[in-house]
Amino acid sequence: MAKGKDIRITIILECTTCVRKSVNKASKGISRYMTQKNRRNMPNRLELRKFCRYCGKHTIHGEITK
Template structure:
């Protein structure tokens, strides 16, 4: 049930991180606060297709 997802910065729209998630436990899109090396700050990253 675990699938690979890509996280993109909400400010600069760069795809910075890859991670795994369980579709059964988290059916909606994931949001995490991560460091963006392009913005040089901590921003919210959302799951992309």
């Protein structure tokens, strides 16, 4: 009865501010979150405002591929 494609997929959200800083080696690390999204409802890349422990503030976290 199950369909071939999984509708809910696991994604990784990465801080966009830390990624820019890591080029200059000013950051200690990159903040990442794991979450799930519904492929039918959100076909585009997901961007959420989450807390980054390396920046110390809420920043935009964007979806990256595995």
